[in-house]
Amino acid sequence: MKLVILKCYMPLKIDYLVVGSGLTGGTIARLLHESGREVVILEKRNHIGGNVYDHFHPSGIRIHTYGPHYFRTNSEKLWNFVNRFSSFYKYEPSLKSFVDGNFENWPVTGSYIKKTVGINWKPSFYGLPANFEEASLKIMPEEIYLKFVKGYTEKQWGVNAKELSAELVKRFDVREDDEPRLMRHKYQGIPSNGYAEFTRNLVEGIPVLLNVNYLTNKDMFDVKKKLIYTGPVDEFYNFQYGKLEYRGQKREHTYFEDINYYQPCGQVNYPMPEHGKHIRALEWKHMILKEFSDKIKGTVITKEIPFTPQNTDEYEYPFPSERNKLLYKKYEAKAREDTKLLICGRLGEYKYYDMDQAIARAMELSNEIIENEYAAEENYSTSLYS
Numbered sequence: 001m002k003l004v005i006l007k008c009y010m011p012l013k014i015d016y017l018v019v020g021s022g023l024t025g026g027t028i029a030r031l032l033h034e035s036g037r038e039v040v041i042l043e044k045r046n047h048i049g050g051n052v053y054d055h056f057h058p059s060g061i062r063i064h065t066y067g068p069h070y071f072r073t074n075s076e077k078l079w080n081f082v083n084r085f086s087s088f089y090k091y092e093p094s095l096k097s098f099v100d101g102n103f104e105n106w107p108v109t110g111s112y113i114k115k116t117v118g119i120n121w122k123p124s125f126y127g128l129p130a131n132f133e134e135a136s137l138k139i140m141p142e143e144i145y146l147k148f149v150k151g152y153t154e155k156q157w158g159v160n161a162k163e164l165s166a167e168l169v170k171r172f173d174v175r176e177d178d179e180p181r182l183m184r185h186k187y188q189g190i191p192s193n194g195y196a197e198f199t200r201n202l203v204e205g206i207p208v209l210l211n212v213n214y215l216t217n218k219d220m221f222d223v224k225k226k227l228i229y230t231g232p233v234d235e236f237y238n239f240q241y242g243k244l245e246y247r248g249q250k251r252e253h254t255y256f257e258d259i260n261y262y263q264p265c266g267q268v269n270y271p272m273p274e275h276g277k278h279i280r281a282l283e284w285k286h287m288i289l290k291e292f293s294d295k296i297k298g299t300v301i302t303k304e305i306p307f308t309p310q311n312t313d314e315y316e317y318p319f320p321s322e323r324n325k326l327l328y329k330k331y332e333a334k335a336r337e338d339t340k341l342l343i344c345g346r347l348g349e350y351k352y353y354d355m356d357q358a359i360a361r362a363m364e365l366s367n368e369i370i371e372n373e374y375a376a377e378e379n380y381s382t383s384l385y386s
């Protein structure tokens with residue numbers, strides 16, 4: 001009702017309008033608000049938090065709605081910042097891959113390589129890799145690539161590994177030691193009462209309008225200083241130059257009432273095509289504190305099945321290709337022409353950001369906004385007296 005009233009009379013005048021209540025929009029809004037700026041957040045979903053949102057399954061198990069989120073950072077500054085909005089319990093994920101009928105550590109450990117291919121393995125590709133397959137064969141034994149990486153990658157992206165960019169290999173880690181933890185960051189954890197509460201605290205005190213799509217309600221807002229938009233950049237421009245490609249994942253949840261634990265850890269990867277279309281299975285009970293999980297009957301398993309979404313709400317991973325890189329550059333150049341507009345975040349910058357990177361980027365952008373405003377005010381006041 002409130003929104004209809006706004007529409008009938010006059011647009012809402014606001015200095016800073018932040019579109020999107022994910023970590024990027026939430027952090028920018030928080031920092032602008034704390035520096036005394038007038039900010040309103042718009043969110044087209046019916047909840048705050050964007051992609052990190054979580055909810056409860058009827059069994060009492062907390063599920064990360066849009067896929068598992070493991071927070072990690074080496075930065076004390078970021079760790080202190082996120083701890084202002086929630087305490088975190090320690091969670092250092094150790095993953096497995098289901099290969100040859102066994103749950104093997106992922107990333108592959110030094111002792112597995114020693115056992116299967118020996119220590120004197122030779123790369124099967126030398127030179128400058130032109131694609132993902134060549135880049136992988138340069139850094140890992142072919143047997144490891146075929147069992148653990150090729151199938152997973154091809155399911156994830158929906159194309160042959162030879163069609164993918166060599167740069168993707170940077171996300172793979174081939175270990176010489178037997179460290180089972182996925183990440184070795186100084187700080188790792190999950191917010192004590194979940195990400196939904198964490199992000200609600202992040203925007204505490206800032207007006208948030210839920211269920212409002214900015215793109216279909218632009219005339220409701222009169223933005224005085226800056227529009228900060230964290231949705232998909234191509235959609236902002238009505239796909240004028242073409243659509244950027246993404247991969248998304250369908251999530252199939254199954255509740256096993258009479259099973260306490262289904263798999264050995266929170267995340268098991270399924271790289272072999274014969275094991276199905278899903279790339280991983282998540283068991284959320286492993287990701288919560290034992291004092292809570294012990295009281296829960298049964299367990300929930302979520303299978304993630306990659307697909308190519310058309311609906312922008314389902315966009316997850318930017319598709320790594322030259323075409324998309326060039327297309328994004330065109331949108332980026334267009335956005336730069338408008339000094340009252342900032343398009344940012346994982347969807348706005350068409351970039352995979354881990355949570356800590358998204359927050360760090362949002363902090364950097366907020367500082368730029370504030371500094372540019374001070375500089376503009378100073379120029380104005382010196383021109384008055386010159």
Ligand SMILES: Cc1cc2nc3c(=O)[nH]c(=O)nc-3n(C[C@H](O)[C@H](O)[C@H](O)COP(=O)(O)OP(=O)(O)OC[C@H]3O[C@@H](n4cnc5c(N)ncnc54)[C@H](O)[C@@H]3O)c2cc1C
Pocket residue numbers: 019020021022023024025026042043044045049050051052066067068069070071072212213214215230231232315316317344345346347353354355356358
């Ligand atoms: C499957 C998956 C798993 C991940 N796991 C991890 C992990 O384990 N660890 C880690 O560090 N990072 C992880 N990430 C990355 C993490 O999700 C991002 O860093 C984070 O979501 C970035 O936040 P954002 O605000 O930029 O984007 P988002 O969270 O997507 O927020 C954008 C918001 O804008 C809203 N919006 C869009 N268009 C409009 C519009 N027109 N009007 C109003 N609102 C709009 C959207 O509804 C959304 O709420 C994962 C990402 C994915 C895809």
